[in-house]
Amino acid sequence: MKFENFPAAALMDITERPQLVFERGEGSWLWDNEGRRYLDFIQGWAVNCLGHCPPQVAQALAEQSRKLITPSPAFYNLPSMELAQRIVAHSCFQRVFFTNSGAEANEGAIKLARKWGTLRKAGAYEIITFENAFHGRTLATMSASGKPQFRDLFEPKVPGFPKARYNDLSSVEALVTPKTVAVMLEPVQGEAGVITATDDFMRALRDFTRRHGLLLIVDEIQTGVGRTGKLWGYEHAGIEPDIMTLGKMLGGGVPLAALVATETVSCFSHGDQGGTFNGNPLMTAVGSAILDAVLAPGFLAQVQALGDRLSAGLSALSSRHGLGEVRGRGLLVALDLGRDIGARVVERARAEGLLLNAPRPNLLRFMSALNVTAGEVDAMLASLDAVLKAELAAKG
Numbered sequence: 001m002k003f004e005n006f007p008a009a010a011l012m013d014i015t016e017r018p019q020l021v022f023e024r025g026e027g028s029w030l031w032d033n034e035g036r037r038y039l040d041f042i043q044g045w046a047v048n049c050l051g052h053c054p055p056q057v058a059q060a061l062a063e064q065s066r067k068l069i070t071p072s073p074a075f076y077n078l079p080s081m082e083l084a085q086r087i088v089a090h091s092c093f094q095r096v097f098f099t100n101s102g103a104e105a106n107e108g109a110i111k112l113a114r115k116w117g118t119l120r121k122a123g124a125y126e127i128i129t130f131e132n133a134f135h136g137r138t139l140a141t142m143s144a145s146g147k148p149q150f151r152d153l154f155e156p157k158v159p160g161f162p163k164a165r166y167n168d169l170s171s172v173e174a175l176v177t178p179k180t181v182a183v184m185l186e187p188v189q190g191e192a193g194v195i196t197a198t199d200d201f202m203r204a205l206r207d208f209t210r211r212h213g214l215l216l217i218v219d220e221i222q223t224g225v226g227r228t229g230k231l232w233g234y235e236h237a238g239i240e241p242d243i244m245t246l247g248k249m250l251g252g253g254v255p256l257a258a259l260v261a262t263e264t265v266s267c268f269s270h271g272d273q274g275g276t277f278n279g280n281p282l283m284t285a286v287g288s289a290i291l292d293a294v295l296a297p298g299f300l301a302q303v304q305a306l307g308d309r310l311s312a313g314l315s316a317l318s319s320r321h322g323l324g325e326v327r328g329r330g331l332l333v334a335l336d337l338g339r340d341i342g343a344r345v346v347e348r349a350r351a352e353g354l355l356l357n358a359p360r361p362n363l364l365r366f367m368s369a370l371n372v373t374a375g376e377v378d379a380m381l382a383s384l385d386a387v388l389k390a391e392l393a394a395k396g
Contacts, residue, residue, distance in 0.1 A: 003033065018350060025052025028369055028376045030355065040355045041368045041380055046190070046222050046332065049249035049290060051369035056289040057252050064285035073278050080279040083287045087260060090231055090295065092240040095266040097259040098279035102221035102247025103136025108259040108273060109184070109217050109243050110140050114160075116215065116267050117181035124181040126160045127217070128172055132192035133163075133185065135219055144184065147191060166192075167201045169208060182215035182243075187233030190222040193363045194327055194334035202237035215265060217243040221257070222332065225249040226294040226370055229304035229330035236329070249370075252290040256283040294370070303370050306377060307331045310366060313381040321388045324362075333366045345391055354383045 003019040021033040028051050030038045043051070050056060064079065071077055084096035099105045110127060117124035129135070131146040142150045143158040160179075165171040172183060183205060189195040209216045216239075223233030224246045234241055242265045247257035277283075293299065307330040314326045314335045324336025337345065342358030349356045357365045368377070 006033070018347075027051035027054075028372050036353065038350070038353050038355050039376065039380055039383065041366050042355050042357045043367055043369050044253060045248070045357070046227060046367035047248045047251075048253045049225060049227070049370045050252050050293055051371060052253070054252065054293075056293055057254065057286050060285045060289040061254070061282065064282050067281070069282045070277060070280035073274060073276070073280075077279070077281040077284075079281040079285040079288065083284045083291070086288060086291050087246075087258065090291075091244070091260065092262070093244060093260045094263040095261050097261075097268075097273060098284060099247075099257045099259060099275060100255045100277055100283075101136075102219075102245065102257045103138045103141045104275070105221070105245040105247055105257040105259045106135045106141045106144070106219055107138050109219075109245050109261075110144065111273065112243060112259065112261060112265065112268060113182040113184075113215050113217060115272060116265055119267055121181055121213065122178070124179050126162060126177065126179045127181060128164050128175050128183045129161050130166045130185050130189070131163050132166065132189055132195070133219075134189070134191035135184070135186075136221075166195060167198055169201065169204050172205065172208065176212060176214070180212075180214060182217055183209055184217035184219060186219045186221075187223045187236070188228065188329060188332055190332065190365065191359050193336075193360045194332060194365055196327065196329055197237075199237040202234065202239055206237075206239040206241070215242040217241065217245070219245050221245055221247040223329075225290065226300055226303055227330055227332050227367075229300055229307055231294065231300065233329070250287050250290065251283060252286060254283050254286050256287050299370075303330050306368075306372060306374065307333065309374060310368070310377050310381075313377065314366075317381065317385055317388065320385070321392055323388075328366075331366070331368055331370055331372070335364045335366070337362050337364065341391055345387060348391055349384065349387045352383055352387060354380060354387070356384070 006021055022030050023033055024031040030040050087096050114125045129144045133146040135141040135144045140158045144161045146163045162175045164175055187197050218234050218241045220233050242262050244260040250256050310333055311326050324338040326335055328334050340361035342361050346356050346358045359365050
């Protein structure tokens with residue numbers, strides 16, 4: 001079926017899209033409306049941790065849909081209780097609130113920190129965030145973000161989010177006032193170009209927040225559930241935050257996210273937080289299936305090994321073509337192109353059956369499935385090599 005025969009005009013125009021419609025996916029591969037196959041290193045923006053249509057997710061959905069889909073969040077359901085307990089058992093936290101999206105989880109983290117500030121810190125409400133951070137597209141999470149494109153959108157913004165410089169503790173210290181209640185950051189700034197918080201910075205920030213009675217919030221929407229080679233990104237630094245947010249890979253492709261907190265910070269009163277679909281058994285059953293896979297013996301070690309293979313291959317391409325640095329952790333990796341050709345590389349790669357992402361004009365970001373094979377990594381590198389050669393030759 002040709003693109004012009006699809007009812008695309010009924011969709012609100014919110015982003016530029018190529019004229020193709022994806023109809024089927026399996027593992028690291030997608031097929032479009034004309035039957036063409038693509039190797040996918042975007043995976044829904046780091047969402048499909050087990051690739052497209054994994055049997056574990058299909059089975060969990062089928063089995064749970066025959067039992068119970070949503071009884072109302074006013075009642076307990078077993079899948080949500082089981083998934084919450086598993087997150088608690090494998091982290092430093094004691095309480096979980098499930099949401100439908102990462103932005104909603106971050107919105108909940110902001111509300112929880114401000115409620116804690118009301119009760120424990122004389123009404124403090126400001127949350128220090130970071131330049132170039134991305135925390136979501138609700139009004140509060142856009143306000144918390146440091147993405148330059150958000151600066152003048154949807155004014156007036158929600159106040160109370162002074163911006164520090166990433167990996168610079170002195171810039172955090174300079175922003176602390178009696179109104180400060182927390183510091184919030186991504187362990188890896190994905191949208192900013194896969195910039196990693198150093199372990200030393202994370203440890204120093206944890207020590208600083210403790211000394212000043214501030215909460216530390218880690219936004220693990222993109223780094224949590226194994227993406228960096230550890231279950232949670234904060235584990236690389238050996239710290240224990242007060243609040244964590246999860247999303248993307250927690251559902252492996254279905255809408256599931258979570259606000260996770262320590263017992264002492266979990267201060268919501270009845271009615272403070274809620275949501276119609278939050279913690280429904282259909283989605284949380286999938287979450288448990290995802291954790292089954294990610295926590296299987298050897299899985300995270302394989303993620304790290306594949307991440308090393310990807311990074312080494314990209315470094316070789318960078319040397320061959322005179323590009324910039326390779327950075328990231330696990331299977332969240334970026335290649336600095338050294339020039340503003342990202343959009344053209346993405347378009348040329350798509351024409352060759354390879355799906356890539358350029359969050360910045362000079363940068364490619366790689367977000368494969370966590371169970372991508374070594375052969376698929378090598379195939380992507382070979383295809384990218386040819387694409388870069390053609391693009392650089394064309395620009396002369």
